[in-house]
Amino acid sequence: MCRRSEVISLRDDQSAESLKAWIIRLRREFHQYPELSFEEYNTQNRILKVLGELGIEARKIADTGVLASICGTMPGPCIALRTDTDGLQVQEETTERNSEYISRNDGVMHACGHDGHMSMLFGAAKLFMENRDFPGEVRLIFQPAEEIPPGGSERVIAEGGLEGVDAVMGMHIFTNHESGSVGLRPGPFMASTNRFEVTLKGKGGHISLPKQCIDPVRMAVDFISSLNSALEEKLDKEKYILGVGRIQGGAQFNRIPDSVGILGSYRTFDSETTEVIDLTIKECLEKVKERYAKPGEEFSGLPDYELDILHGYPVLVNDPFFTDAVNLKLQESFPELTIYPELEKTFAAEDFASYLQVVPGVFISLGTRNQKKGIVEINHSCTFDIDEEILSTGTQIFYTISLDFLRHPEKYLNRQKYHGPQKYLEKA
Incomplete structure (x- = not known):
């Protein structure tokens, strides 16, 4: 999948604040123009445009999805980062916060955080393009149709989206824990x-x-x-x-x-x-x-x-070995972060489960509940919103865990169960 492309040099002095502003701007743009499952054509075009501006090779997949790769400077493993792209058939209501970015597509709304997921993945992609000194490949999956069974993940897999991938990571924004906190659960997590x-x-x-x-x-x-x-x-x-x-x-x-x-x-x-x-x-x-x-x-x-x-979707089962390694790395890199290493199982469901049946990985819950800002509505509500402060957190998690995996895959992959290139596990 991954071919060498010309490295685009981004400004070395880009601050965390300017990156944060860029991510929020993208999130609001996607929020204004949501599209239903397998109808995300304009979303797809916008994704391709942003990736092109970053100098990232990409192609269409699963009809309305996008698959892209960022190659490091040396051979190594491959980790896939996935975001969903579809909205819901919900009429968004005006609130005290959303007047600048309320949905302009009547009867359709990003009421489940997919706009935030996309912007965080773009943030991580930008960081990787600024810092290409890593082994292997980062695969970016912009997946359509998470909201309707059997989901877009099966199409992505069938069309080769996971070929050559050694691990996969996804993240979802939820209001069931406080803003900026992270929830993990080894083993069965979602129904x-x-x-x-x-x-x-x-x-x-x-x-x-x-x-x-x-x-x-x-x-x-x-x-x-x-x-x-x-x-x-x-x-x-x-x-x-x-x-x-x-x-x-x-x-x-x-x-x-x-x-x-x-x-x-x-x-x-x-x-x-x-x-x-x-x-x-x-x-x-x-x-x-x-x-x-x-x-x-x-x-x-x-x-x-x-x-x-x-x-429909199978049970979402986080790889215990991989999840424990993520927990340790997050504690090491983000000591100020509130982490729930044994978040309760939820009867919510996600077609990310299909990826985890193919390769090891983790699905992370990112909290957005903020009582002071009035961000308390559950996912799929017509007044659901995101505490945009968390988008930088999610971006850093995507980047930090992926980079650590590419450099130290032996920390994340259980040698007894992993059947990929064993040369990446020589240190284990």
């Missing part, structure tokens, strides 16, 4: 996403003649109730979360409908729990079908159901 869609088929008719009907509304209520009860008996509540987001059926107040649709989702931290829920959904549907069965030719083949289960 898998799974969607289930059920169509319950009954026999419709006049509401005054229930014996001549099979009521799919009652079947739906029974199914949801029995499913929750069955799961509570089988699983600890800490292992999963399940909810129904939509029940749809019928049109007339005095008519029993022929069918009812149910759309829901569940999240888990391991495949065994997912399998238990998959099986329990089917078992409950079969029992409901049996309970509402009626004799007679007019009820032949009824009641019945259709079930569609979609397994």
Whole structure:
């Protein structure tokens, strides 16, 4: 992937404040023009323009994504840094802070920090271009469509985005811990996403003649109730979360409908729990079908159901060896930084999980909650915002950890599990 390109010399006297201002300016620009998943064409063009101004080679990937490389002055390993680029279908509301950079794309908003993620990655890229005295390669992944399963990560991987990569790192801005603090968790960190869609088929008719009907509304209520009860008996509540987001059926107040649709989702931290829920959904549907069965030719083949289960993002599992090394390096390089080395697992989900199934690495949580500034709204809120002071912190973390990995990969890669170029682990 990496080819030598002419080194662009940036000003040696560039201060931290000017870099910070540049990062914030980029973040606000991206915030004003968000685009939905796999529609990030203008975002892609702007990314390519900024990379070109920095002298960084880049190409398009996954339709609306961008892949770029920064080569050091000597051979070495490769670390990939990933950011997501898509916005959400949310109408942003005006607040005391966002008047200068509120979304100009009606009904679309960067309500999950992706604008900040992009600007931090640009900041790290700029630092690497100013300081090329490192071994190996820094791979920059500007990934589209994080917000819709199965996510853009699978496309990036399928199109060679991780070829030659030895480790991967990502970061996400959250309001569940204070501004500027960092959260890590070795092992399972974020949940898998799974969607289930059920169509319950009954026999419709006049509401005054229930014996001549099979009521799919009652079947739906029974199914949801029995499913929750069955799961509570089988699983600890800490292992999963399940909810129904939509029940749809019928049109007339005095008519029993022929069918009812149910759309829901569940999240888990391991495949065994997912399998238990998959099986329990089917078992409950079969029992409901049996309970509402009626004799007679007019009820032949009824009641019945259709079930569609979609397994989305896998569980996000941080490599424990790599994560512990990141924790130690952060403590060494940023003694003033508040670090949570065992952040609680979250039922939030991220398609960064797919990268971690291919190469070792870490996904870091960067806190943005600032009560004094009124930055307290959770991700996906129509008034979500970022404490822009943290963008410099995230940039420095990207740069510092990546540089240390390139110079000392043996500190981050578990030799017993790593199957890449062993020459990088000779010191281990």
